[in-house]
Amino acid sequence: MDIVLIAGLWLDGSAWDDVLPELEALGHRGIAVTLPGQGDGTASATYDDQAAAVVAAVDAAEGQPFVVGHSAACTLAWVAADQRPDGVTGVALIGGFPSTEGEKYADFFEPVDGAMPFPGWEKFEGPDSDDMSEELKADLLTRMIPVPVGVTRGEVHWTSEARHDVPLTLICPEFSPAEAQEWIDAGDVPELGSANALELADIESGHWPMFTQPKPLAVLIDEATKRGRS
Numbered sequence: 001m002d003i004v005l006i007a008g009l010w011l012d013g014s015a016w017d018d019v020l021p022e023l024e025a026l027g028h029r030g031i032a033v034t035l036p037g038q039g040d041g042t043a044s045a046t047y048d049d050q051a052a053a054v055v056a057a058v059d060a061a062e063g064q065p066f067v068v069g070h071s072a073a074c075t076l077a078w079v080a081a082d083q084r085p086d087g088v089t090g091v092a093l094i095g096g097f098p099s100t101e102g103e104k105y106a107d108f109f110e111p112v113d114g115a116m117p118f119p120g121w122e123k124f125e126g127p128d129s130d131d132m133s134e135e136l137k138a139d140l141l142t143r144m145i146p147v148p149v150g151v152t153r154g155e156v157h158w159t160s161e162a163r164h165d166v167p168l169t170l171i172c173p174e175f176s177p178a179e180a181q182e183w184i185d186a187g188d189v190p191e192l193g194s195a196n197a198l199e200l201a202d203i204e205s206g207h208w209p210m211f212t213q214p215k216p217l218a219v220l221i222d223e224a225t226k227r228g229r230s
Contacts, residue, residue, distance in 0.1 A: 002061035008071025010144040012039025022218030037148040047154020072106040081166040090167035098191040099156040115146035127174040128207040169224035
């Protein structure tokens with residue numbers, strides 16, 4: 001099965017390099033998306049440009065692909081369900097949640113010269129990054145790409161109620177499935193609260209399992225594709 005992979009803020013498609021061979025060994029073809037403004041050199045990119053790039057990747061895939069989003073890009077993965085509810089097998093979200101209608105996509109930190117740079121590992125101390133070596137952090141720091149404010153401050157809008165019927169798996173890295181369920185039950189994550197086919201899956205990792213746990217992550221994604229087909 002084709003699997004469209006969308007990395008979160010500051011990362012390009014190479015974030016999935018360690019996951020791709022693991023997915024291939026499980027019988028899948030991974031399609032790692034490099035988003036406009038996050039690796040293609042487009043400083044003027046917008047949220048709508050990124051959403052369109054995801055939909056284009058879905059349309060270009062073979063058959064009904066499965067879509068995976070990480071962190072903030074969980075919103076972009078859910079865009080695929082919203083725009084192509086009959087065109088995807090299912091969606092997996094890693095360490096994040098789809099934005100609520102009308103919210104800004106990812107306006108988390110102050111921009112510099114029209115883009116939001118990675119704020120440094122100090123902002124992610126604790127469960128987010130405890131499983132990362134200093135060498136890995138240093139390497140990733142050289143690869144982080146400031147995200148244009150046209151992306152981070154774009155407004156998120158949902159259009160199709162059919163998205164709620166798309167099989168959805170939430171992979172929980174730095175938080176537990178129990179914690180995620182509490183947030184859903186409290187109404188803190190409306191899009192997941194409205195999902196009619198939601199599964200929660202645990203992974204022992206921090207916020208970036210594609211770097212620290214690529215094989216277990218690929219196994220969870222594979223399992224999610226099977227739930228999506230059922």
